[in-house]
Amino acid sequence: MAVVERRGTKDPIYDGSRIPAPVPTVLPVDPAQRESGDVLTVNFGPNHPSTHGVLRLEVDLDGEVVVGINAKVGYVHTGFEKNMEQKTWWKAITYAPRIDYLAYQNNELVFVLAIEKLLGLEVPPKATWMRMLLAELNRIHSHLVWLGTSALEIGAISMFWYTFRERDMVLDLSELVAGYRMHTRYFQTGGLAEDVPVGFYPECRRFVEWMPKAIDDYDALLARNEIWEGRTRGLGLLNRADAIALGQTGPVLRASGVDWDLRRDDPYLYYDRTHFHVPVLPNGDTYDRYRVRVEEMRTSVDLVEQCLDRLERMEGEPFITDDRKVVLPPREELHTSMESLIHHFKIVTEGYRVPEGEVYLAVESARGELGCYVVSDGGPRPWRVKFRAPSFAALEATATMVQQHYVADLIAIVGSLDTVMGEVDR
Amino acid sequence: MAYERVPGLVETREEHGETTVVVEAARLVDACTHLRDEHGFDMLVDITPTDYLGWGTPGVSGYVGTREGRNLNRPMTQGFQVQPRPKPKRFSVNYHLLAIRQGAPRVRVQVWVDDSEAVPSVLHVWPTADWFEREAWDMMGIAVENHPNLERLLMDEDWEGYPLRKDYPLGGEPVRFSGEE
Numbered sequence: 001m002a003v004v005e006r007r008g009t010k011d012p013i014y015d016g017s018r019i020p021a022p023v024p025t026v027l028p029v030d031p032a033q034r035e036s037g038d039v040l041t042v043n044f045g046p047n048h049p050s051t052h053g054v055l056r057l058e059v060d061l062d063g064e065v066v067v068g069i070n071a072k073v074g075y076v077h078t079g080f081e082k083n084m085e086q087k088t089w090w091k092a093i094t095y096a097p098r099i100d101y102l103a104y105q106n107n108e109l110v111f112v113l114a115i116e117k118l119l120g121l122e123v124p125p126k127a128t129w130m131r132m133l134l135a136e137l138n139r140i141h142s143h144l145v146w147l148g149t150s151a152l153e154i155g156a157i158s159m160f161w162y163t164f165r166e167r168d169m170v171l172d173l174s175e176l177v178a179g180y181r182m183h184t185r186y187f188q189t190g191g192l193a194e195d196v197p198v199g200f201y202p203e204c205r206r207f208v209e210w211m212p213k214a215i216d217d218y219d220a221l222l223a224r225n226e227i228w229e230g231r232t233r234g235l236g237l238l239n240r241a242d243a244i245a246l247g248q249t250g251p252v253l254r255a256s257g258v259d260w261d262l263r264r265d266d267p268y269l270y271y272d273r274t275h276f277h278v279p280v281l282p283n284g285d286t287y288d289r290y291r292v293r294v295e296e297m298r299t300s301v302d303l304v305e306q307c308l309d310r311l312e313r314m315e316g317e318p319f320i321t322d323d324r325k326v327v328l329p330p331r332e333e334l335h336t337s338m339e340s341l342i343h344h345f346k347i348v349t350e351g352y353r354v355p356e357g358e359v360y361l362a363v364e365s366a367r368g369e370l371g372c373y374v375v376s377d378g379g380p381r382p383w384r385v386k387f388r389a390p391s392f393a394a395l396e397a398t399a400t401m402v403q404q405h406y407v408a409d410l411i412a413i414v415g416s417l418d419t420v421m422g423e424v425d426r
Numbered sequence: 427m428a429y430e431r432v433p434g435l436v437e438t439r440e441e442h443g444e445t446t447v448v449v450e451a452a453r454l455v456d457a458c459t460h461l462r463d464e465h466g467f468d469m470l471v472d473i474t475p476t477d478y479l480g481w482g483t484p485g486v487s488g489y490v491g492t493r494e495g496r497n498l499n500r501p502m503t504q505g506f507q508v509q510p511r512p513k514p515k516r517f518s519v520n521y522h523l524l525a526i527r528q529g530a531p532r533v534r535v536q537v538w539v540d541d542s543e544a545v546p547s548v549l550h551v552w553p554t555a556d557w558f559e560r561e562a563w564d565m566m567g568i569a570v571e572n573h574p575n576l577e578r579l580l581m582d583e584d585w586e587g588y589p590l591r592k593d594y595p596l597g598g599e600p601v602r603f604s605g606e607e
Contacts, residue, residue: 022574024553074580082589086596117442244468244526247554258526266530356510359442360522360534362471373474373520377481377510388472388522396557425580 013239013256013284018400019246027399029060029068038062042407046075052149052414053421057398059407066402066410071395077425084385088351089115090189092382096372097183099387100423102145104183105138106365107387107423110372112187113268114361118354118376119189119326125270125310126317127191132269133204133307134177134186135363136300140211141170142366142418143293143300150290150415151222154231159221166214169207176200189352190327191320201312208308211301218294232287236401236413239284246400247393250368251296252417254280255288262364274306286416293418326352351380367391367418387426391419429533431464432457444534446520451537451545458521458535458551467523467533470552473559474520475566478513479592514538519545519568544569565590 020027029039044057054075060068080099084092096111097104109131116123148163171181177200178184178193186193222228238248243256253260261278263271279295281288320327328347329340356378362371371388394417402410429438429445434453439446449457461467515538525531537545547570549555560579562568567588570576578585587594 019553024549024556026575074578074582077580079589082594082596245553247469247471247552260526262530265528266532357441358446358476358520360444360472360474360520360532369471369524371472371522373472373522375476383478383481384474384476386472386474386476388474392557393554396554 013237013282017242017245018237018239018403019242020399020403024246025071025396025399027060027067027069027403033062033067039067041068044410046072052419053424055395055414055419055421055424057410057414059410061407064406064408066405066407069399069402069410071398073395073421073424075425076421078422080426081385081387085382087382088380089354089382090347090351092385093187093189094183094185096387097185098422099426100365100367100370100389100391100420101182102142102420103138103366103370105134105187106363106370108185108187109135110361110363110365110370110387111374111385112189113363114359114372114374115189115354117359117361118357118374120355121190121321121323121326123191124318124321126196126314127319128269129307129310129314130192130196130319131187132271132274133304133311134174134184135269136303136307137170137173137204139300139366140297140304141167143297144170146293146366146418147218147290150412150418151228153411153415154228156222156225156228159218162214162217162221166211169210173200173204173207176203188320188327190323191318193320195319196311201308204304204308208301208305212298215294215297215301222290223294229287231409231412232285232290232416234283234285234287235405235409236286236289236416237284238397238401242400243284243397246397248368248397249390249393250364250366251289251292252368252394252397254278255292256284257282262362262369266362268361268363274303276303276306286412289416289418353378353380354382362388365390367394367420367423387423389423389426391417391421391423395419395424429465432460444532446534446536448536448538451539451543454535454537455546455548455551458548461523461533461535462551465531465533466525466527467531468526469524470548470554470558471522471524471532472520473555473562474522475562475568475590476518476520477516477566477590477592478518479516481513482510515540515543517541517566517568519562521548539568541567544571546571547573549573564588567591 040061042059042061044059046054046056056072058070059066080095084095096107100107144163144167148160151159174184175181178186238256240256240258243253259280264278276299279292281291324343329344333340354376356376358375360373362369368390370390373386375384377383401413429447433456434450436448517539519537521535523533559570559573563570563576564578564580
């Protein structure tokens, strides 16, 4: 798609490719430099406050300059995919949000959508709009945590308090709608687990009105802050070709000037029925990645508002499909209908069966393309589940981006990739 | 779009609106290069190996509580009472490709290998394959030829076994109860 020209100049971010050879994810130290004896290998992490989780970086330093890097992951590997193979389909949904604990709603969404694709289920419009609304709220939540913690690492401590104030509002909305603040398991195969509670729409409206002002506050604190600009502008460069070759998606890709958003270019849910702006910036540096995320929060607020406009007119409509082979019957029917009791018992004990097949489904998570590959053998449990984690691909770009930067900037650059280690290691 | 000219093509399938191109493992790199250069699939999104050991046999899928599991073909069994179609080999390795252009075309390249066989590395076609291939080796034991740095990624370097294989027990570590001694 269209590549946005760089501001002012028309030169590319950098010429050619900076991906290290022979291994694209390991920056090797020049042997001659190693011989000179000035290179110091520093172990960075796995428990370091600025690694955004449990990430270990083996950094080779010449003075304060990074001349070699090798990222080691796997410290929070918990075997989600193996566990999900042992559970029935509807119980496995519980695992999905815990993989990426910041964009939990998106993880839940992609797995539920994959099951529905295999089943060929129709989802009622109300459920689809509500899923969109929660996915966008969740995107705001994820970006807020990123903005607060990344600014904290660079030294802008007050940002943290501002962003976590709004994050708490999103969590309150989560709690209102699903009963849990995180990992809600509110998306059910075929729709939603429960109807939208009374009072949710007005509360959400209040948030939608408040949030743009809060984003203005963030901009006032950071956008033209000289220290912030000095720490982020022109650092951690990634050009268009390298970003695509390294499989970058989401804000990292869009900050490198690639106009690509799955919500618009490969629409799922009802994104094709809404209008929204996709922020794309041309410089491919840490500052642009920060700008893209902040602008995306505005986009998400806009989308939440559009969803609310539809949802408020849908009072009393079904929130889940009535296919009783897949969906639990309403609670009150269990006391009067034998048939409902049987269905309830079968689904809870054995689980529903999903036809044989394999699907890959992708959604635009807060971090980029979140994919889910699911194989079914026709039984009540998934044969194979594999999540395509955007953070996993993002970390592969570390070696390309930190070359010849100071070790202090390494923190800002790795932070700007917005990795969630739970998702990388799964 | 037609995929007849993909090198080493075995078959093309259309399921659930997704295209799967099955190619010979030996010609995978040719096929991927062709798809990248001729069809414009410039991004490798994911590599997902799948283990089909025990596919379609009783006791594998079904109710967890019994020793044999549940036979899908027994009378009185509800649901989809068909055996799944047999698979050509034990492992499938799926390469999900995406083209960054209008319409977001996607294709899944699939190769089939047995336990002792290896797949060639596509790292020189898409650099992002690096960690995905290491993960396939680490989790599923898919040997990758010509990979410059084929080490374990998520598990410890001295880990034994491949956790996502079907014959790898859940938990993976022997549990010792104090009453046994």
